[in-house]
Amino acid sequence: MKNNKIYSDCYQTSIHIFNRTKSFPKHLRPTLGRKIEESILDCLLNIRKANVSTAPKRIEFLYQASNSLDDLRTLVGISKDMMALNPAGFSDITELTKTIGKELGGFIKYEKNRNPAR
Numbered sequence: 001m002k003n004n005k006i007y008s009d010c011y012q013t014s015i016h017i018f019n020r021t022k023s024f025p026k027h028l029r030p031t032l033g034r035k036i037e038e039s040i041l042d043c044l045l046n047i048r049k050a051n052v053s054t055a056p057k058r059i060e061f062l063y064q065a066s067n068s069l070d071d072l073r074t075l076v077g078i079s080k081d082m083m084a085l086n087p088a089g090f091s092d093i094t095e096l097t098k099t100i101g102k103e104l105g106g107f108i109k110y111e112k113n114r115n116p117a118r
Helices: 004-021 029-052 055-081 087-114
Strands: none
Touching: 004 029, 004 087, 029 055, 029 087, 055 087
């Protein structure tokens, strides 16, 4: 798979997030916890699709992954403010998403330069 680093980082982040959301308060797990888990999984699956797609579809999947990552960041912020995530958990996830965001931005830039029509 091309761009294994971004896929691997996103995969590891999803495992980390699933472990963190297990400790969410019971009333937030089915709503906020599930949305966070879905966002990281959407990001991961769109990166996988981008890695195995041809050029015209690849950039669409990358933008979808980027949107999912943005959603995740918003939801993680809400989780911190609702005290479902402690400051250390928030910091860990923030750093992981920052790394994925940089890699994703580089992947998008590379694809745009490779296919200037988009």
